[in-house]
Amino acid sequence: MNNPLFLLYGVFLLGLTGVAEYRGWSLSSVNQQKVLPKSIRDNPGAYRSTYGGVSRYIGGK
Amino acid sequence: MSSTLVSPPLVKAKSLACPNCGGPVELRGFAHTLSVVCPQCLSVLDPTTPQVQILQTFQGKERIQPKIPLGARGTLSGIIYQVIGFQQRTVMSEGDFFCWDEYLLFNPYQGFRYLTEYEGHWNFVRVQSALPVATRSGGRIAMHFEGKTFLAFDAMQAQTSYVLGEFPWQVRSGEWAACQDLIAPPYMLSAETTDDEITWSLGEYTEGTDIWKAFKLPGPPPAKSGIFANQPSPYRGTVGSAWRTWLWLNVALFGLLLFFSMFKSNREVFKNDYVFVPGRSASAFVTSAFDLAGRESNVELAVHTDLDNNWAYFSFALINEETGQAFDFGREVSYYHDSDGSEGSRNDTVIVPGVPSGRYYLRVEPEMSRSLTDLRYEITLRRDVPNNIFFLLAALLLLIPPIFKTVRSARFEGQRWRESDYAPKTSSNSGGDD
Numbered sequence: 344m345n346n347p348l349f350l351l352y353g354v355f356l357l358g359l360t361g362v363a364e365y366r367g368w369s370l371s372s373v374n375q376q377k378v379l380p381k382s383i384r385d386n387p388g389a390y391r392s393t394y395g396g397v398s399r400y401i402g403g404k
Numbered sequence: 405m406s407s408t409l410v411s412p413p414l415v416k417a418k419s420l421a422c423p424n425c426g427g428p429v430e431l432r433g434f435a436h437t438l439s440v441v442c443p444q445c446l447s448v449l450d451p452t453t454p455q456v457q458i459l460q461t462f463q464g465k466e467r468i469q470p471k472i473p474l475g476a477r478g479t480l481s482g483i484i485y486q487v488i489g490f491q492q493r494t495v496m497s498e499g500d501f502f503c504w505d506e507y508l509l510f511n512p513y514q515g516f517r518y519l520t521e522y523e524g525h526w527n528f529v530r531v532q533s534a535l536p537v538a539t540r541s542g543g544r545i546a547m548h549f550e551g552k553t554f555l556a557f558d559a560m561q562a563q564t565s566y567v568l569g570e571f572p573w574q575v576r577s578g579e580w581a582a583c584q585d586l587i588a589p590p591y592m593l594s595a596e597t598t599d600d601e602i603t604w605s606l607g608e609y610t611e612g613t614d615i616w617k618a619f620k621l622p623g624p625p626p627a628k629s630g631i632f633a634n635q636p637s638p639y640r641g642t643v644g645s646a647w648r649t650w651l652w653l654n655v656a657l658f659g660l661l662l663f664f665s666m667f668k669s670n671r672e673v674f675k676n677d678y679v680f681v682p683g684r685s686a687s688a689f690v691t692s693a694f695d696l697a698g699r700e701s702n703v704e705l706a707v708h709t710d711l712d713n714n715w716a717y718f719s720f721a722l723i724n725e726e727t728g729q730a731f732d733f734g735r736e737v738s739y740y741h742d743s744d745g746s747e748g749s750r751n752d753t754v755i756v757p758g759v760p761s762g763r764y765y766l767r768v769e770p771e772m773s774r775s776l777t778d779l780r781y782e783i784t785l786r787r788d789v790p791n792n793i794f795f796l797l798a799a800l801l802l803l804i805p806p807i808f809k810t811v812r813s814a815r816f817e818g819q820r821w822r823e824s825d826y827a828p829k830t831s832s833n834s835g836g837d838d
Binding site: 349354356364367379387 | 642645646649650653656657660664668687688689690700701702703721723725727728729730732733754755756757758759765767769788790791793794795797798801802805806
């Protein structure tokens with residue numbers, strides 16, 4: 344094998360891909376974790392989402 | 405392969421007196437020497453005649469000191485050679501003069517060899533008796549010789565501008581010869597044409613450090629400048645090897661993809677339909693609870709809507725019923741279309757990473773413009789889904805090393821052929837503005 348560094352890099356990438364897939368990683372921006380009170384279950388409107396409450400119009404054709 | 409050191413016999417060199425200046429002239433080439441240059445006055449002499457005829461007197465202005473001294477002995481390819489002659493050849497190209505040096509090596513059993521040097525690039529050269537066969541390779545002029553195809557590299561008229569030592573032909577300073585070089589790195593096939601004959605020789609690129617070591621010369625060899633015609637590419641063989649490695653890594657990556665595709669549970673854990681009436685529906689609600697089993701893994705949330713020239717925004721929170729831990733995220737869905745085409749999509753999918761097992765519910769808060777119609781949508785949650793984006797990313801990142809090597813190799817070859825008379829014509833070298 345004439346490309347030991349490339350092979351090492353490739354094996355690292357494959358390993359990283361395997362770990363990402365096994366652990367269920369994602370590139371989505373969804374990882375705002377917080378601990379909410381149990382009252383949210385009964386009063387969902389009381390919760391202020393990090394991503395909510397902003398009027399948006401994105402235009403269109 | 406065994407190599408036999410064949411040393412020239414340690415006989416005293418024959419000596420004669422220069423008829424021009426009277427200085428002593430040594431002969432190391434024995435009966436092979438047909439001309440010799442007096443080291444004192446640089447006259448070219450014919451030692452084969454009893455009276456040692458003067459063939460040419462030195463007309464030059466400066467003496468040149470060979471980098472390998474005459475008389476030096478060195479072992480090349482397992483054979484001991486002695487440097488007995490030196491000549492400098494000059495070509496004129498586009499108004500500039502270029503010179504290279506040639507050293508004549510002699511071993512009484514092996515005959516003559518040459519060392520050529522141009523700007524720190526050396527070739528060990530042997531005259532060939534066999535003739536190459538003219539051919540073409542990829543539409544280019546080429547020669548086939550000893551199983552290799554040599555591509556035409558350059559052609560020039562070279563003048564012998566300086567001579568020193570002895571030669572097995574009647575050398576003259578100022579002689580012209582037509583030279584043609586063809587390359588199959590690390591080899592160079594050269595033709596030298598005079599009025600009388602065509603001489604073919606085969607050179608092999610040799611590192612200056614090897615020459616210096618062979619002749620036990622002091623100091624470092626002259627530094628290399630540029631890339632020589634038959635200089636072996638440092639990337640030779642590595643590009644193909646890199647692409648083969650890339651192929652095998654992709655096979656392994658595909659195997660990994662198949663493995664996860666087969667063994668990921670990809671289980672639907674929740675599905676429900678909803679209607680949102682802007683201005684009338686509750687702005688936020690929670691779903692019934694559902695179980696996310698197994699190890700920590702991802703959860704895929706898919707929203708399918710009936711949007712038509714409209715948009716909607718969903719604030720989601722995936723909340724663990726027991727711990728209160730929430731995964732908070734928002735998704736924008738929009739779909740517009742007219743006669744020119746469409747934009748966006750009625751559906752959206754997001755993967756929530758690293759969700760521990762437990763009992764969860766989903767908080768949903770849709771938003772729309774008040775003036776628009778009702779929105780029907782379906783929410784589906786799946787546990788432990790394959791996420792091909794990482795495989796795609798890995799495949800793209802795996803491309804970097806072989807592409808990098810390919811580009812470096814192509815750049816090296818581009819630099820090599822830029823010096824060639826047969827270089828591909830480009831707009832940059834066809835212009836004459838600069």
